[in-house]
Amino acid sequence: MPSAGPRSVVIELNAVLVALIDDQPQVLTLEDGALLPSGPFEGDHPTLQTGLRAWVERQTHHPLGYVEQLYTFADRYRTDAASGRRIVSISYLGLTRERSMKGEREPGWRSWYRYFPWEDWRDGRPAVVAKLILPKLGKWIDDARDAAARRARRQRVEQCFEQGAWNDELTLQRYELLYEAGAVPEAGRPRRPIADPVPGDAMRYDHRRILATGLARLRAKIKYRPVVFELMPPDFTLGQLQRAVEALAGRPLHKQNFRRLVDQQGLVEETGTVAAGTGGRPGKLYRFRREILLERALAGTKLPLARAE
Amino acid sequence: MPSAGPRSVVIELNAVLVALIDDQPQVLTLEDGALLPSGPFEGDHPTLQTGLRAWVERQTHHPLGYVEQLYTFADRYRTDAASGRRIVSISYLGLTRERSMKGEREPGWRSWYRYFPWEDWRDGRPAVVAKLILPKLGKWIDDARDAAARRARRQRVEQCFEQGAWNDELTLQRYELLYEAGAVPEAGRPRRPIADPVPGDAMRYDHRRILATGLARLRAKIKYRPVVFELMPPDFTLGQLQRAVEALAGRPLHKQNFRRLVDQQGLVEETGTVAAGTGGRPGKLYRFRREILLERALAGTKLPLARAE
DNA sequence: ACCTCTTATGCTCTATATGAGCATTAATGT
DNA sequence: ACATTAATGCTCATATAGAGCATAAGAGGT
Incomplete structure (x- = not known):
């Protein structure tokens, strides 16, 4: 299909592991919340799923209830710093049962709303939307080069954040919108640094984007398959x-x-x-x-x- | 994450390209229908999508209306015959507009119902279901080792093929069921050869499975997004x-x-x-x-x- | 010009699903 | 006992989905 010869590529696996602890959706992280669990592709398992499952169960000592492939990321900017080899990352969503040792917090588990504060509408629209996000996006709309682009941007912002018809499944679209508008930082992507990002923890590489993908997928999934019970x-x-x-x-x-x-x-x-x-x-x-x-x-x-x- | 060291891996791309010609959903194939278009991973495009798009448009001289990643296959049995290196294949679904040069059939385009005759219920239940598939699956049910397994198998068969509630989105599940029941051949997988497969063209490697994945995805997609218009x-x-x-x-x-x-x-x-x-x-x-x-x-x-x- | 066929269109009806809200009931813990 | 916090039981209005009846408008043949 493509013409270029094969080139050295690194494959890595990323996992978005979700558990519910005290009514909060938690995700397993490393490095003080900056990374998703990930590692090199393992050739020793018959399938990626079983490899991932074994690895997770070894780490968390808890069975993985449900595993599903999320997406394979392979954009050009994903290159290994040392070797310069391109990185292809295969990401998975995994659900695991909470353990809630009452107080003894498992290290590494974080509420995903730390990364996406604007996604939590359980107590009505989060203040950050009106106070910081919409103004910022308003400015981004105005910065469009012409009227048509301005209109397109406005429509996109409305779809993503409008009060009336909040669509919880658009997590990824919202993240991407904020990224394009320069409102969230993302290391490793060709972007100048952000002056005042919108609140919410960042992650290294594109892990926050992978997390957003997992969140969106899970939100969509619970509506037509009984996966909540795995949690x-x-x-x-x-x-x-x-x-x-x-x-x-x-x-x-x-x-x-x-x-x-x-x-x-x-x-x-x-x-x-x-x-x-x-x-x-x-x-x-x-x-x-x-x-x-x-x-x-x-x-x-x-x-x-x-x-x- | 997994412990084994990095190992040499080949990445390839597969495309399920769909067009509608004369009311038939057609898919682009190579090698007399035995292969999906595929090739090595190309490092020269910023993203896989753009690479794929460029390649397809070069080949078919028609714009690709819609592209979506399907799945990344990386099971152990997928190894390169020559080098023994493991193959990871990233597959895409692409929709392109029909051209219908009236008679002058584009080479390589085949109706996908040639591969899955049991999936076409436009004129009622295809005869092959009652005549060949159900008997075969009935035998498979009986071959289960115990009563519980038999019950599980029966339930699965009913879900997949039952007359009353035919679910068109279960294309992949049906294919996998037939595969497990030894009713369809699939080269490259650890299976003994099939004596009398169910009707329908086979493909090399696991390409027929990839095709089933694409079919299922597209059938699900048309129900909530206006992608038909791309065709x-x-x-x-x-x-x-x-x-x-x-x-x-x-x-x-x-x-x-x-x-x-x-x-x-x-x-x-x-x-x-x-x-x-x-x-x-x-x-x-x-x-x-x-x-x-x-x-x-x-x-x-x-x-x-x-x-x- | 007339008749038959094939599509295209307009409407109606019913069962079910979905979004909301009112009214009660049953333990807790002070 | 009493205020509190959940858990439950029902009712209503609206929207949507599955079906079917009836009519309209060209095409094509006689």
């Missing part, structure tokens, strides 16, 4: 479950409707016991009905189908 | 559009509802002219409203949201 303890109340979904989606849900949904889908079954005192009426405990993973395949359709004959 | 000529009738979607989804659609959907979404606008005589009342011509690509971002949500405040 839950075996038994849980519907309240806990709701808070888990809210933590991931970054927005509040309607309690009654949430229950109705879970119920109708037959996702859970009662264990027969109730939760310990969490202050208030204790909820019934439920467990995930693993059978439904078999029963119902993927969902899906938005097409006006004709009769099945 | 259509500039002007088209709603009838043509419907046939295009049907070709991709592999199932018949309800005509009136299809129109209602297209209309409500504001996807198209009339050109003011009508189609030439195709036998029957000529339909109005429409064109895709490119603006909506900007207007509406991705769709999406299945969560019981609380008020937006």
